């Protein structure tokens with residue numbers, strides 16, 4: 001597969017509270033689900049872990065009752081390599097708080113390989129997840145980005161750590177430089193648990209829409225650095241094919257330089 005570089009401008013919206021961010025994220029997701037289900041009969045959505053898992057619950061309101069859940073295909077931008085019933089599993093957390101409440105066919109929910117997860121085999125889990133993505137590209141469930149052959153997801157919902165990491169691409173770790181594979185792995189993640197798999201940056205940036213939702217003071221310094229284009233922070237490298245937008249609450253936005261407000 002060829003490498004590529006998408007390049008949209010980084011956009012942002014600042015909301016009063018975390019609750020407002022979560023509601024706006026739900027609205028954004030609902031409207032894109034509607035658009036893609038109508039256009040191609042599928043909606044490929046990529047989730048991350050962290051606080052976002054709880055914010056997804058905002059989709060469980062009557063306003064969004066028309067969501068075509070049966071057309072959703074759900075992936076993870078990164079996953080902790082722990083058994084699928086472990087409390088640290090992004091899959092389990094999302095299943096418990098959100099996925100178990102909506103009628104998405106189980107076969108459309110793409111968790112990491114359960115044997116690799118049980119064995120703590122990060123490399124194997126990355127290989128199997130990459131094969132899964134390629135299979136769905138061949139089945140035309142996942143689109144590809146122009147002629148690059150890279151998968152193009154409809155929407156990714158992302159979070160950022162206080163060190164500016166995105167997915168499980170951490171500052172100062174070599175995985176951020178990976179350009180050829182779709183999925184890579186880390187066994188010494190600074191954020192616990194240490195074993196994780198993650199989409200590579202080219203895959204992340206091929207998505208049609210990337211929504212980065214960040215709340216709280218702990219991330220305020222990193223947010224300010226990102227908006228000053230400090231590319232040492234992996235999150236500063238986030239782009240998308242159509243839109244890369246940051247939803248921030250007031251505290252996360254509190255250290256933004258005035259020219260960015």
Ligand SMILES: O=C(O)[C@H](O)[C@@H](O)[C@H](O)[C@H](O)COP(=O)(O)O
Pocket residue numbers: 048049050051052078079080090158159160161165166167168191
């Ligand atoms: O599995 C994970 O840990 C994540 O996918 C990770 O990249 C997360 O999105 C950020 O660390 C933000 O996490 P918080 O929302 O908890 O700050």
